[in-house]
Every structure is written in structure tokens, then in C-alpha cells.
Amino acid sequence: MENMEFSSEVLLGYVYTYGMNLLAALFALVIGLWVANTLVDFIKKLLMKSKVDPSLQSFLSSLFGILFKILVYITALGVLGVQMTSFIAMLGAAGLAVGLALSGTLQNFAGGVMILFFKTFKVGDFIEAQGYSGAVKEIQIFATVLTTPDNKTVIVPNGPLATGTLVNYSTQPIRRVDWTFGIAYGDDVDKAYSVLRDLVSRDARILADPEPLYAVGALADSSVNIVVRVWVNAADYWAVFFAMNEQVYKHFAKEGLTIPFPQRDVHIHQEK
Numbered sequence: 001m002e003n004m005e006f007s008s009e010v011l012l013g014y015v016y017t018y019g020m021n022l023l024a025a026l027f028a029l030v031i032g033l034w035v036a037n038t039l040v041d042f043i044k045k046l047l048m049k050s051k052v053d054p055s056l057q058s059f060l061s062s063l064f065g066i067l068f069k070i071l072v073y074i075t076a077l078g079v080l081g082v083q084m085t086s087f088i089a090m091l092g093a094a095g096l097a098v099g100l101a102l103s104g105t106l107q108n109f110a111g112g113v114m115i116l117f118f119k120t121f122k123v124g125d126f127i128e129a130q131g132y133s134g135a136v137k138e139i140q141i142f143a144t145v146l147t148t149p150d151n152k153t154v155i156v157p158n159g160p161l162a163t164g165t166l167v168n169y170s171t172q173p174i175r176r177v178d179w180t181f182g183i184a185y186g187d188d189v190d191k192a193y194s195v196l197r198d199l200v201s202r203d204a205r206i207l208a209d210p211e212p213l214y215a216v217g218a219l220a221d222s223s224v225n226i227v228v229r230v231w232v233n234a235a236d237y238w239a240v241f242f243a244m245n246e247q248v249y250k251h252f253a254k255e256g257l258t259i260p261f262p263q264r265d266v267h268i269h270q271e272k
Contacts, residue, residue, distance in 0.1 A: 025076045032072030040065045059116055062141045108142040111162030115139060120162070125170035130156050133167075174207065175234045177241050181248055182223030184258035189216065189224065195255050196228055199247050205236040223260045 044061050114120075116139065121127050125136050127146070132154045134146035144161055146154040169175070183192050193214050200212050210231045217227035232240045252259055 029072060029076040032075055033069065036065070036068035036072055039068055059112060059139055059141060066141070105142060107159035108157045111158035111160070112139065112141055112144075114162040115144070115158060120166060121168050121170075125168055127166060127168050127170075129164060129166040130160050132156060169234065173234060174231050175237050177230050177232055177237060177244075179228045179241075179244060179248075180217055181226050181228065181252075182220065182260055183226065183252070184222075184260045185224060187224070187257050189226070191255065192226055192252075192257055195251055195257065196226070196248070199244065199251060200228070200230060203240060203243065205232055205240050207231045207233075222262050 040061055043064055047060060121136055123136050123139060127133065127136060132146060132148070134148040134152075134154055136144060137147045137153075138145040139158075141158075143155045143157050146156060148154060181192070181196070183189070196214055197212075200206055206212065207230070212231075213227070213229040215227050216224060218225045228244075230240075249259070
């Protein structure tokens with residue numbers, strides 16, 4: 001009976017001691033996560049009011065969110081009674097192992113830092129990289145979110161973006177539009193030049209400086225290829241490109257200029 005009473009007293013003592021610690025740890029965890037989320041929201045609003053680069057806003061918000069939550073978990077473990085010295089040592093060893101296992105993830109984090117530091121692109125830029133093209137919607141800690149022209153969302157890891165080849169179409173205010181229009185052998189090249197110059201002069205979106213270029217680019221198998229190069233504001237690129245193709249097709253026919261297509265003449269010789 002004495003042993004049973006002793007065991008019951010010890011058990012009650014453990015329940016009282018560790019039960020209170022457990023409740024306190026749960027309370028600290030719930031309150032801590034709420035405070036962490038509130039702080040992240042406050043930081044987001046503060047960054048927006050201070051007109052920080054949108055690219056940096058999303059990155060810093062995600063980073064602070066992760067750091068705050070780590071602090072909350074460590075605090076909750078301390079309240080629970082876990083020895084933080086040994087825990088931090090174990091955490092360091094585990095972090096090393098996890099870091100080796102997640103080297104790709106760490107590379108993506110480093111890539112995000114490099115993107116923000118060197119400013120290779122920012123939110124709102126239209127880029128082409130890793131086989132995808134789209135407008136940059138958000139730069140997160142580990143990945144960048146793109147919105148394609150057909151409204152698809154593409155998530156590209158930051159590591160390859162920072163170290164691979166990338167085309168940024170938004171860094172320059174103007175872009176060059178190139179066309180190659182073919183006319184048939186025997187057609188008047190000077191007349192083709194005149195029609196093309198007239199069409200270019202009608203489009204107010206095409207810039208006069210730099211001056212447009214007209215030249216014979218190649219004597220192809222079935223056509224004389226005329227190269228046209230003009231400069232436009234970056235936002236007008238595709239609109240001008242498609243409009244000029246349509247206008248050339250309509251006006252070449254009216255002016256008697258033939259747009260040839262590949263064809264082959266077959267000559268049959270009959271033996272006597």
C-alpha cells in the first residue's frame with residue numbers, strides 16, 4: 001500500500017509539474033503564432049507605406065514570417081522545460097544534416113537573395129527564363145511567381161533563375177521589330193520599298209528615330225526577301241508586329257506585288 005501511495009504521489013507530482021508546463025507551452029505557442037502573424041501583417045503594411053520595392057516586400061515578409069515562427073517554437077520548447085543549450089546543439093546538428101539534404105532549397109534561397117541584390121528583374125517585369133515567359137507577379141524566398149500571357153501561373157525556383165540565362169524584356173524602353181517579306185522574282189523591288197515605307201509612315205506607333213531600315217535580305221529559292229526593321233515602344237511591340245503583317249498582305253495584292261510560296265516545276269521529257 002505504501003508503494004502504491006508513493007507511486008500515486010510521484011505520478012501526481014509529475015502530472016502537476018509537466019502538465020502545467022505543457023499547458024503553458026501550448027498557451028505560449030498559440031499566443032506566439034498569433035503575435036507572429038500580426039507582426040508580419042504589420043511589416044507588410046509598413047513596407048507598402050514606405051514604398052519599398054514590391055520585389056523586396058514579398059521577400060522580406062516571407063523571411064520575417066519564418067524567423068518569427070522559429071522563435072515561437074523555440075520559446076514554447078523552453079517553457080515546456082527542454083534544456084535549450086542541448087536543444088540548440090541538437091538543432092545545429094540537425095540543421096547541418098537537413099542543409100545537406102536540402103541543398104537545392106538553400107540554393108534557391110541564395111538565388112532569391114542574389115536576384116534582389118543585383119536586381120536582374122523586379123515585380124512587373126516581363127521575363128523569359130527556364131523555358132517560360134511571363135510577367136513577374138511575386139518574388140518569394142525560394143521561388144518566383146510568373147503570370148503568362150494566357151493567364152497561367154508558373155512557379156520557377158530562384159536558384160536556376162539567378163544562375164541561368166534570363167531575358168528581361170522590360171529593361172529597355174524601346175524594342176526593334178523585324179519582318180521579312182518575300183516578293184516574287186520579276187517584281188519591282190523599288191515599288192515594294194515604296195509600299196512598305198508608306199505603310200510604316202502611316203503607323204504612328206513606329207518611331208522615326210532610330211530610322212527604319214529596308215533592305216534585300218536574301219535571294220531565296222522562290223522569293224526575294226525584303227527585310228524591314230523599325231523601332232517601337234516596348235508596350236507596342238506585338239500590336240505593331242501583327243498589324244504590319246496584315247497591312248502588307250492586303251496592300252501587296254493591290255499593288256500587284258506577289259507574295260510567293262514554295263513550289264516546284266516538274267518537266268516531263270518523252271523519249272522518242
